[in-house]
Amino acid sequence: xxxxxxxxxxxxxxxxxxxxxxxxxxxxxxxxxxxxxxxxxxxxxxxxxxxxxxxxxxxxxxxxxxxxxxxxxxxxxxxxxxxxxxxxxxxxxxxxxxxxxxxxxxxxxxxxxxxxxxxxxxxxxxxxxxxxxxxxxxxxxxxxxxxxxxxxxxxxxxxxxxxxxxxxxxxxxxxxxxxxxxxxxxxxxxxxxxxxxxxxxxxxxxxxxxxxxxxxxxxxxxxxxxxxxxxxxxxxxxxxxxxxxxxxxxxxxxxxxxxxxxxxxxxxxxxxxxxxxxxxxxxxxxxxxxxxxxxxxxxxxxxxxxxxxx
Numbered sequence: 057x058x059x060x061x062x063x064x065x066x067x068x069x070x071x072x073x074x075x076x077x078x079x080x081x082x083x084x085x086x087x088x089x090x091x092x093x094x095x096x097x098x099x100x101x102x103x104x105x106x107x108x109x110x111x112x113x114x115x116x117x118x119x120x121x122x123x124x125x126x127x128x129x130x131x132x133x134x135x136x137x138x139x140x141x142x143x144x145x146x147x148x149x150x151x152x153x154x155x156x157x158x159x160x161x162x163x164x165x166x167x168x169x170x171x172x173x174x175x176x177x178x179x180x181x182x183x184x185x186x187x188x189x190x191x192x193x194x195x196x197x198x199x200x201x202x203x204x205x206x207x208x209x210x211x212x213x214x215x216x217x218x219x220x221x222x223x224x225x226x227x228x229x230x231x232x233x234x235x236x237x238x239x240x241x242x243x244x245x246x247x248x249x250x251x252x253x254x255x256x257x258x259x260x261x262x263x264x265x266x267x268x269x270x271x272x273x274x275x276x277x278x279x280x281x282x283x284x285x286x287x288x289x290x291x292x293x294x295x296x297x298x299x300x301x302x303x304x305x306x307x308x309x310x311x312x313x314x315x316x317x318x319x320x321x322x323x324x325x326x327x328x329x330x331x332x333x334x335x336x337x338x339x340x341x342x343x344x345x346x347x348x349x350x351x352x353x354x355x356x357x358x359x360x361x362x363x364x365x366x
Contacts, residue, residue: 057086057087057088057146057149057150057233057234057255057256058085058086058097059084059085059086059087059149060149062083062084062085063083063084063085064080064081064082064083064084065078065079065080065081065082065083065084065117065131065133066080066081067084068084068098068117068133068145069133071144071145071148072133072135072141072144072145074119074133074134074135074141075133075134076131076132076133076134077123077126077131077132077134078117078126078130078131078132079131082117082131083096084096084097084098084116084117084131085097085116086098086255087099087142087145087146087149087255088115088255088256089254089255089256089275089293090106090109090110090113090115091275091293091311092253092255092256092275093113093114093115094114094115095114095115095116096116097114097115097116097117098115098116098117098118098119098133098142098145099113099115099117099118099119100118100119100120100135100138100139100141100142101118101119101120101121101138102120102121102137102138102139104122107120107122107124111124111127111130112127115130116129116130116131117130117131117132117133118130118131118132118133119132119133119135119138119141119142120132120133120134120135120138121134121135121136121137121138122134139221139228139230140228142230143230143231146231146232146233146254146255147231149233150198150233153179153197155176155178155179158174158175158176158177159171159175159176159177160177160178160179160180160181160197162179162180162181163177163178163179163180163181163182163183164181164182164183165177165183166183166184166185166186166187166203167185167186168185168186169183169184169185169186169187169188169189170187170188170189171183171189172188172189172190172191172193172209173191174191174192175189175190175191175192175193175194175195176193176194176195177189177195178194178195178196178197178198178199178214179197179198180197180198181195181196181197181198181199181200181201182199182200182201183195183201183205184201184202184203184204184205184240185203185204186203186204187201187203187204187205187206187207188205188206188207189207190206190207190208190209190246191209192209192210193207193208193209193210193211193212193213194211194212194213194214195213195214196212196213196214196215196236196252197214198214198235198252199213199214199235199236199237199238199252200235200236200237200238201213201237201238202238202239202240202241202242202262203240203241204240204241205238205240205241205242205243205244206242206243206244207243207244208244208245208246208247208248208268209246209247210246210247211244211245211246211247211248211249211250212248212249212250213236213238213250213252214235214236214250214251214252215249215250215251215252216229216231216232216251216252217230217232217234217251217252217253217254217273217274217275217292218251218273218274218292219232219254219274219292230254231254232251232252232253232254232274233254233255234252234253234254234255234256234257234258234274234275235252235253235256235257235258236250236251236252236253236257236258236259236260237257237258237259237260238260239259239260239261239262239263239280240262240263241262241263242260242261242262242263242264242265242266243265243266244260244266244270245266245267245268245269245270245286246268246269247268247269248266248268248269248270248271248272249270249271249272250271250272251271251272251273251274251292252274253274253275254274254275256275257275258272258273258274258275258276258277259276259277259278260272260278261277261278261279261280261282261298262280262281263280263281264278264279264280264281264282264283264284265282265283265284266284267284267285267286267288267304268286269286269287270284270285270286270287270288270289270290271288271289271290272290273290273291273292273293273294273310274292274293275292275293276290276291276292276293276294276295276296277294277295277296278290278296278300279296279297279298279299279300279316280298280299281298281299282296282298282299282300282301282302283300283301283302284301284302285301285302285303285304285306285322286304286305287304287305288302288303288304288305288306288307288308289306289307289308290302290308291308291309291310291311291312292310292311293310293311294308294309294310294311294312294313294314295312295313295314296308296313296314297313297314297315297316297317297318297332298316298317299316299317300314300315300316300317300318300319300320300332301318301319301320302314302320303319303320303321303322303324304322304323305322305323306320306321306322306323306324306325306326307324307325307326307339308326309325309326309327309328312326312327312328312329312330313329313330314326314329314330314332315329315330315331315332315333315334316332316333317332317333318330318331318332318333318334318335318336319334319335319336319344320335320336320337320341321335321336321337321344323339324336324337324338324339324341325338325339325340325341326340326341327339327340327341328340328341
């Protein structure tokens with residue numbers, strides 16, 4: 057998430073009432089999660105296990121819960137609760153805006169686009185030309201849709217990320233200030249949910265087709281010309297490269313990458329990154345041919361045991 061204009065380190069520290077290490081006028085351009093953070097942006101870290109990763113990331117400002125040596129060219133914001141203060145910054149820069157109508161007056165809708173009854177189009181949504189949005193679709197604030205897109209009934213674009221921190225009193229939610237971005241020529245089936253990014257974008261690239269009842273988690277990127285079948289669940293921060301096929305009821309764990317032209321067969325559980333150009337099956341996922349061989353061997357076990365008993 058880039059701020060509408062550059063802020064200084066002192067201004068950011070004032071918003072969250074924190075100490076800081078760095079020059080008062082040190083420039084701060086935005087904020088992001090560690091996997092997508094860029095120079096000029098803030099990243100937060102609240103566990104010693106991840107200090108080094110955060111301090112050595114592209115982030116220029118690190119929101120941290122311990123005074124440590126500041127790396128050259130960077131600044132620190134010292135906070136008792138970085139998770140809470142990251143939320144405070146999201147609330148400051150991307151506050152919730154109550155809708156005034158079913159289709160916001162700030163939404164931009166392109167030529168020849170049809171929006172069927174009972175849809176909700178949020179604030180600052182942009183929809184391109186020649187799109188068809190079927191009934192009861194909800195498109196939350198700030199989503200961006202390209203041209204020639206079809207979205208079927210009951211789908212939701214821009215719901216909150218499923219991202220929580222466990223505390224003694226219960227779960228604390230990380231606020232979502234990102235977007236969903238859909239490129240040209242994408243079809244999305246009925247009753248799908250695409251969560252927006254926490255601070256960045258959940259992105260579906262051009263030509264990709266989603267079946268009914270597909271879930272896409274926050275900050276996930278799905279490449280061009282992918283096919284994703286019904287009841288597939290994709291966690292947050294996943295990267296699916298171009299021309300990947302996921303068949304029905306595939307589950308993909310957080311932060312995995314599925315390589316270009318991979319095919320993942322039905323009911324497969326993807327627990328780690330997969331190379332492109334191969335077929336996969338099983339849970340955890342293995343190359344399909346190897347997995348099917350294993351199943352064939354397993355079926356032979358009863359006959360082998362009967363021979364041993366004789």
